[in-house]
Amino acid sequence: MMKRSNEPVFWSLFGAGGVVAAFLLPMLIFITGIALPLGILPPEALAYDRIHSFASGWPGKLFLLAVISLPLWQSAHRIFLSLHDLGIHRGREFCRWLCYGTALLGTLIPLILLIRI
Amino acid sequence: MSKRRPYVRPMDGWWLKNPYYVRYMSREATSLFVGVYALILLAGMVSLACGETAYNNWLMAMTNPVSIGFHLAALAAAIYHTITWFAVAPKVMPALFLAGKRVPDIAITTTQYAIAVVLYLGLFCMVWRV
Amino acid sequence: MTDIEKTIEIEVMRYHPEQDASPVFKTYRIPYASDQSVLQGLQYIKDYIDGTLSFRWSCRMAICGSCGVMINNQPKLSCKTFLRDYYPGKIRVEALQHLPIERDLVIDATDFINKLESIKPYIVPREARSLEQGEYLQTPEQLARYEQFSSCINCMLCYAACPQYGLKPEFTGPGVLALLHRYNADSRDGARADRMQIVNAEEGVWGCTLVGYCSEVCPKQVDPAAAVNRNKVNSTLDYFLRFLMPGGGESG
Incomplete structure (x- = not known):
């Protein structure tokens, strides 16, 4: 009999991350990394007080957690599988921990910070 | 005695041998940009929690030309991710049936683009409205 | 000329x-x-x-x-x-x-043939019917759920298109998984639980990274990539539902 894979756990997080990345990331990257620094958006748009109060409410907390954590799971999953595609098999377990460990930290850190804000 | 000696071809550099595979690997490579951008957001999150000075330093760092260059590349990667994601989504979702007929893939992909445009505009307007 | x-x-x-x-x-x-x-x-x-x-x-x-x-x-x-x-x-x-x-x-098609055999590529009746009871009836929608996947002619073009099969020959592969789906998606079939054990394995659908070239080269428009990836959803449901439902999911 074949052994049941634990992939469903990582694949679900990958899928959720892929959805968030597709539906939000292009605009989010444009806003934070291009429009604001180049002055297309006024500096007040992402001012400290505004974002801090956004992060104080539950919808804001959920949004921030989702856009930080889920894309990291998507990215970790693809990078880990790509190593296999590229024929890199050395240190496979180390790479697994590094990829998914980063995603796990990227979930726990914002989770704790957002609860405390 | 058997004279059989089945030959197994090596897989080295397989992803360069077919344009389809090159596009696949490019799709997978977008995850590098997605991951780094999420880490940048994470840094922003940490600085937000540290206080106003730290947060303003993060905003200042975002105006660095290197940062802007990275975000332009990341935007292109994210758009490529979006296109490929919407293209394969109908293959992953359970088959949808309306009035006994399968909803065609193109209808599902188009609906996703419509939702994405609404979300992009909604997000931009939300940030814009100071 | x-x-x-x-x-x-x-x-x-x-x-x-x-x-x-x-x-x-x-x-x-x-x-x-x-x-x-x-x-x-x-x-x-x-x-x-x-x-x-x-x-x-x-x-x-x-x-x-x-x-x-x-x-x-x-x-x-x-x-x-x-x-x-x-x-x-x-x-x-x-x-x-x-x-x-x-x-x-x-x-050498031995590996493909062995894998094909392993998925029970035939209908295992959900309920036994005698001749007097007549044929098994299906609605057009029930037919549409598996019909395209039944067009497979075992030509193995999808295996030649699948780099994951090339990288790890233990992967069940697109064609066989598409045929597995063809029987699992058939309303007359009752062997889904057995086949889910293959679906759920690393060698099952989880060996796929959705390159998608298999569906591109299929001469019969079977779309193996869709069959494999829809079963990732099925396998995920099976994985988590076994914790919720007494007696476990479809394959325990």
């Missing part, structure tokens, strides 16, 4: 296990005609130039699934691919990618 005087070059992969350490390419010049298939080109070589050339074929009409080869690096049925699509360029014919080469263009 009439078709009779035109010629076209075909470069063919040759491998003789008793003589060659690895495959070599040999070029043949054959008469060109716009209605000739690549298979007919290979047959011309065997009949008039080199009788030692080995390749599989049978029906000449894209239904037996035995003449699959790589044509200019793409998996194709040689009976369904025409010289005119490449003329005046050169045609390069190789044995199907990712499969062990037995000799020339003949690949």
Whole structure:
């Protein structure tokens, strides 16, 4: 009999991350990394007080957690599988921990910070 | 005695041998940009929690030309991710049936683009409205 | 110039296990005609130039699934691919990618056949019916849920398209998983729980990274990529539901 894979756990997080990345990331990257620094958006748009109060409410907390954590799971999953595609098999377990460990930290850190804000 | 000696071809550099595979690997490579951008957001999150000075330093760092260059590349990667994601989504979702007929893939992909445009505009307007 | 005087070059992969350490390419010049298939080109070589050339074929009409080869690096049925699509360029014919080469263009299909057998590629009746009870009825929607996946002709072009199969031959692969889905999606079938054990394994759907090329090359529009990836959702539900439902999910 074949052994049941634990992939469903990582694949679900990958899928959720892929959805968030597709539906939000292009605009989010444009806003934070291009429009604001180049002055297309006024500096007040992402001012400290505004974002801090956004992060104080539950919808804001959920949004921030989702856009930080889920894309990291998507990215970790693809990078880990790509190593296999590229024929890199050395240190496979180390790479697994590094990829998914980063995603796990990227979930726990914002989770704790957002609860405390 | 058997004279059989089945030959197994090596897989080295397989992803360069077919344009389809090159596009696949490019799709997978977008995850590098997605991951780094999420880490940048994470840094922003940490600085937000540290206080106003730290947060303003993060905003200042975002105006660095290197940062802007990275975000332009990341935007292109994210758009490529979006296109490929919407293209394969109908293959992953359970088959949808309306009035006994399968909803065609193109209808599902188009609906996703419509939702994405609404979300992009909604997000931009939300940030814009100071 | 009439078709009779035109010629076209075909470069063919040759491998003789008793003589060659690895495959070599040999070029043949054959008469060109716009209605000739690549298979007919290979047959011309065997009949008039080199009788030692080995390749599989049978029906000449894209239904037996035995003449699959790589044509200019793409998996194709040689009976369904025409010289005119490449003329005046050169045609390069190789044995199907990712499969062990037995000799020339003949690949070893043992692994595929074993995997095909393992998924119970037949209907295991959900409920026994006697002849007097008549046939099993299906609605058009129940038919539509599996019909496209039943078009598979076991030609293995999707295996030649799948780099994951090339990288890890233990992967069940697109064609067999599509056929597995064909029976699991059939309202008359009752062996879903058995087949889910294969779906749920690393060697099952989880060996797939959705490259998608399998569906692109399928000569019967089966869309194996859809069959495999919809079963990732099924496997995920099965994985988590077993914690919620007493007695476990469909396959415990």
